[in-house]
Amino acid sequence: MSSNEKIIMEKEKVPVDTIDQDPDIFIPNVSVDCIILGFHAGSLKVLLSKFKVSDKWMLPGGFVAKDEDPDESAKRVLREKTGLNDIYLKQFYFFGKKGRIGLDENVEMLKRSKLNHDKVNWPLDRFISLGYYALVKYNEVTLQADEEYEEAAWFDINQMPELYADHKEIIDTATFTIRRQIGFVPVGYELLPEKFTMPELRCIYEAILGRPIDRRNFQRKMLSIGYIQPLNETRKVGAHKSPNLYTFIKEKYDEAERFGIQVMSNNF
């Protein structure tokens, strides 16, 4: 473990410091922001966090240590927020426009915080944000926000509160990117638990593509690709026919992902 890593570990235990950015440890003017996506109760959720001193929700994020791969920084953020270690994680865009962060917003937050204004001046700096999206299994996540300084919560992706700075735009860019690359992103495999129903899988694709998909054609298509396997089990879901449970065949899935699958060609 390098000395910097050690310091980072220390920082994880002292949450107020995550609001700070020591220029000796971190690369200045660079941050990492994570869009953590989950699937629950029939809709896509995004995990947001909020400093108690702020009134706006924001994307979980962090800084990049001087000897750290940005992927590692993102993993650190994910571990902090979800408690998970092995997560599907992809960079998708970087954001660096001059006016992307409203300084007023930050000055306000800084005033409300108990930080020393003279020492902590990064909120007044310009930042290049490295954008990552992560796909997690909702029920495996245990929200890890520090009760004293910040909160964390899942939000329906279609019903988000007002967000800090350009974070709404960042989320939109993430979903747009996933949409364009839907054939190469294992959304089903990463978002669903081991056993799932066909309507659940379809629901994810509908949420991401933003349009309804024919139930029957979808089912045929998914089965024809050959990476999901029907189980001899059903799930009771109220006053309807109980849907079959399916599971992914890992090897076939990896193959399909590499070459991309055609999801209802009508490219969104």
Add this chain to the structure above:
Amino acid sequence: MSSNEKIIMEKEKVPVDTIDQDPDIFIPNVSVDCIILGFHAGSLKVLLSKFKVSDKWMLPGGFVAKDEDPDESAKRVLREKTGLNDIYLKQFYFFGKKGRIGLDENVEMLKRSKLNHDKVNWPLDRFISLGYYALVKYNEVTLQADEEYEEAAWFDINQMPELYADHKEIIDTATFTIRRQIGFVPVGYELLPEKFTMPELRCIYEAILGRPIDRRNFQRKMLSIGYIQPLNETRKVGAHKSPNLYTFIKEKYDEAERFGIQVMSNNF
């Protein structure tokens, strides 16, 4: 014009300074690298540059000024190298792995240069490189390398010399990205001159997809999309039938790009 912009303009006139990175002007530890692609004589070319003091070719790149949008930095690099202002430019990835730049390589280059080793220490730093690719019309480019300190040249994308650091990997990532998004990237429109032949257009797709495409099916497909228009002209190309010339219909093309075109579905 801000004072920083003025300083940057000055810097453009003093090429040796582009090897320097003043931490008061530029964001530390961040660089921009550009893959400039052109099409000439039946193959894809990439524009590379080389410091006279170095023996390895590298991607044209630069730094991001503190009050500058990274897109602007990339445009600045493009202007410096090609003399062009309006260029199709997209960010595609960022590179930040710890060992991505061999320090030995940089120490060697620094020694050979006439820079003051004490003042100029960025070559020993770690960098996060913001990757951009640009599509240019080959015959509109006039190579602008400063004769005294650096050279610039086009290389066939399949016959590149040994490159500096991880720049080969960066180029591979760029072509891979374009390949995956081929339906959304206006390669033909941006790489070809106003008038072009069908084989030329096909050649570009073949180079990017890395596989032969059926001549006849390709032609039909492109014409059926309806964004290219046959002209009543042909081009003499030696001992064969003279191919027709075509041109793009801008409006139709924009439409097609937004929704993506399906290029021989067999997704690469």
Add this chain to the structure above:
DNA sequence: GCAAAAGTGTTGATAATACACCCATGC
């Protein structure tokens, strides 16, 4: 029985693929 949602089957339209054939050009 009825409503709601799941599973299976059919069919016409559209698009991809693999060719065969003819045309123009320079030597």
Add this chain to the structure above:
DNA sequence: GCATGGGTGTATTATCAACACTTTTGC
């Protein structure tokens, strides 16, 4: 004439998209 490569046509196959019909479940 012949080699080379461009342009047009066609037949086969695969895939999409729309919809009818059946099944299961809770009330």
